[in-house]
Amino acid sequence: MDSNNAPEARLRAADERDYALFARLFLELNTGDETPSEATFRATFLHRMRVFERDGATIGMTIFDKLPEAAYVRIIVIAPEHRARGEGRALMNAIATVLRAEGCKTWRLNVKRDNSAALALYKRMGMRVAYESTAFNLFWSQLDALQTSASAERAVVLAEREDEHVERAWSLPTGQLAQWRARPGNFLLRVERTSDPSDLGAGFVRFEPAFPGAFPLRVREIGSARTLLEACLAQRDLSKDYVRLVVEDNEPFARAMYAAGATTHMELFHMTGSLVSL
Ligand SMILES: CC(C)(COP(=O)(O)OP(=O)(O)OC[C@H]1O[C@@H](n2cnc3c(N)ncnc32)[C@H](O)[C@@H]1OP(=O)(O)O)[C@@H](O)C(=O)NCCC(=O)NCCS
Structure with a gap:
């Protein structure tokens, strides 16, 4: 499926019922960190999380933090069954649209050096490596x-x-x-x-x-x-x-x-x- 011809995608604010989705997609980040508990999800992630949907189906999720001029993308995940069809790019474009509308001029993120799929996606979005950590x-x-x-x-x-x-x-x-x-x-x-x-x-x-x-x-x-x-x-x-x-x-x-x-x-x-x- 080419996302350009696909039904319109949207980013919606997460709600408390999205914990199971959050926990499932958090594992996809493969960070080795413990999956946050439901209590931590509610306290720290819920109000920042957005669910990426297309035609009513859940495609992925993201968490980004907006500052006056810059933004930090903390999490982006496309569910495994929707990968390699342009949805990652569509999600990044949806995030960029929100951020630009709110006056942000730059964005930044951290990515594991061996995450070739994510690196390809971010380079495609015009991002460049600023430094290693x-x-x-x-x-x-x-x-x-x-x-x-x-x-x-x-x-x-x-x-x-x-x-x-x-x-x-x-x-x-x-x-x-x-x-x-x-x-x-x-x-x-x-x-x-x-x-x-x-x-x-x-x-x-x-x-x-x-x-x-x-x-x-x-x-x-x-x-x-x-x-x-x-x-x-x-x-x-x-x-x-x-x-x-x-x-x-x-x-x-x-x-x-x-x-x-x-x-x-x-x-x-x-x-x-x-x-x-x-
Ligand atoms: C990274 C991720 C979001 C990409 O989503 P996706 O929907 O598969 O990506 P897309 O189909 O939009 O592809 C975007 C670009 O990356 C490239 N790409 C995608 N998967 C790739 C892979 N496995 N290896 C190399 N390049 C890849 C595509 O070719 C495309 O480049 P192009 O536009 O020049 O053709 C997805 O793989 C994912 O959720 N991974 C697990 C979570 C994760 O690692 N998140 C990032 C944390 S920093």
Whole structure:
């Protein structure tokens, strides 16, 4: 079937009855992460999820986060029985239409480096690899093996008034930090150096104890990752003895993670593209 001649597709907001669909399609992402429980689905994913339908049939689902000028596509899945017929492209085009109508100019996403189908799709949509990143699995017991900071510093809660500066320092889209802060169970911390407390670019982390994940975790000096992770440790979910953390575009930091005994969970590309010239 050529989707160009197919019955019209639409994106609809998900509702509570879509948990079974979410759980089935989440597995298709093959992330190795636990399928979120129904309670987590309701709290974290439901209001962001959209179901892709054609002629009343469910074709796939997506979750994307819209910021004032940029958007992050978090999940896109076409159900296995509908693949390789142009539905992935149709879904991406439907997302782009929504985003453009809301004023977004760029979009971005993370994709596993070995996911050739998704890579082909995103390149077809004009997206390009901006950088490589690695998602690590670190047991909290391995944290002691990570080098400490040479500077006197501590982790402090990132204040709202600091968002703009930190977003600029780490090339995050405007509004990203406020969006994370608003999510239940998210902690935003930054590094404060004794020598220069006004320096807002030494490092920051978003920590989600329930996942448990540290993403993003950006640091100017590797030792600051230990400072931030120790603060995360204090907030951890005691039933989880590990944390998933993502090292983005920072090879020395990735090497330090391996040296500490962390293992690779996923190797990713970060891709970005224009919605204007699409
Ligand atoms: C990735 C995914 C959404 C693609 O959906 P799809 O409906 O099969 O894709 P389409 O038919 O629209 O194909 C889009 C492009 O990708 C290419 N493509 C699709 N499957 C491919 C494959 N297995 N290998 C290589 N290229 C592939 C197509 O040739 C097409 O390119 P073209 O327009 O130049 O011909 C689908 O495979 C999927 O849901 N995978 C599991 C979940 C997943 O990995 N999501 C992405 C997470 S980042």
